Every structure is written in C-alpha cells, then in structure tokens.
C-alpha cells in the first residue's frame with residue numbers, strides 16, 4: 001500500500017497515519033517530523049528550515065524533495081509507505097511522479113477551518129522525543145509530562161494561533177490544489193474528520209475500502 005494523506009494541518013493526518021501504519025505494517029513518512037527532528041538536533045537542514053517552519057510557511061520544494069528521495073530509497077519502504085505531509089505543492093507531486101512510484105490511493109481528510117483552529121489549541125508535543133499528545137483526544141498520563149521519556153510537553157511554535165492561521169492559508173493556496181491533481185489521476189478518496197478519533201478511523205477505512 002502506497003498512500004498519501006492530504007489534509008489541512010490539524011486534520012488528523014498524523015493520528016490516522018499511525019493507525020494505518022499498524023494495520024498495513026508499513027512506515028509513516030512525515031516530512032514535518034523529519035524536519036522537526038533536524039531542528040531539535042540543530043543539523044544544517046534544521047537551521048535551513050527554522051525560519052520557514054516558525055512562520056508557518058512551507059520549506060522550499062528542493063529541500064523536502066531531497067529528504068523524501070533519500071527516505072523512500074530506504075529498505076523499509078519497499079512494501080509500501082504512508083506519506084504524511086508530502087507532497088504539499090504541485091511541484092512536489094510532480095517530483096514524486098518522476099520517482100516512478102505507483103501510488104495506490106490519495107486520501108484527503110476534510111475538516112472545517114474553525115474546527116482546526118479549535119483543535120490545534122489542544123496539541124502538545126514532547127520537547128525531548130517529539131511524541132505527540134492532545135489535551136482532549138490523547139492526553140498524557142501525567143499532566144505536561146511525556147508518557148514515553150518523561151520530557152516536558154510544550155506547544156509547538158507553529159501551533160500558536162497566529163501561525164495556525166498562516167498555515168491554513170498556505171494549505172488552501174498551495175496544497176489544496178493537489179486534490180484536483182490526484183482526482184484527475186483517479187486516485188483521490190475522501191474521508192470526513194469526525195469529533196471522535198474512532199469515528200474518523202471508520203470513515204478512513206470506508207474511504208479506502210478496507211475492513
């Protein structure tokens with residue numbers, strides 16, 4: 001299964017990607033996570049990306065295309081993968097097509113902007129290991145402490161309200177056209193995000209035609 005997850009920031013791509021990864025036993029490739037790890041480790045990529053990510057802007061295409069090319073060449077991607085957060089622009093989608101990868105489906109998860117803004121305010125992430133939480137939907141066992149490594153839970157800088165607005169704008173302008181792009185290729189399926197994660201999972205399975 002080679003699958004792309006499309007959707008606004010906060011639509012639940014990451015959560016659904018984890019569920020699908022377990023179901024199909026294939027890795028999730030999240031460009032956002034790769035970039036945030038680079039930020040934490042202060043690598044060259046991290047330093048390059050910081051000014052964009054902090055403002056809610058997209059990192060330049062050539063940088064993310066390079067990251068994806070390298071990652072998809074690794075052995076664990078041979079039987080399939082789930083792309084979470086890539087492609088995000090038409091040039092990125094074209095670059096993926098040039099890598100001669102046969103996609104099975106592109107799943108768009110739809111959530112209204114007002115709902116996204118409300119949801120993003122509850123997101124938290126471990127400053128040490130990057131594990132993600134949500135105050136309402138996926139709370140940590142101990143308040144503000146990571147279940148995995150005891151690190152401190154923080155609000156990602158790009159989850160702050162002004163940056164969320166900018167990310168939504170960028171999504172509508174640059175990423176949403178990909179729905180049409182993949183619809184034209186006959187690959188697009190749509191699932192509507194629900195209030196409860198388990199209900200969204202059902203919608204996603206239905207859209208993908210899996211039980």
Ligand code: AMP
Nearest residue numbers: 009031032053057058059064085086088
């Ligand atoms: P995400 O966690 O997927 O919302 O990504 C967080 C941030 O990483 C985005 O707001 C962008 O700045 C950057 N980013 C992640 N994936 C991409 C991509 N495919 N193209 C450009 N920038 C990206």
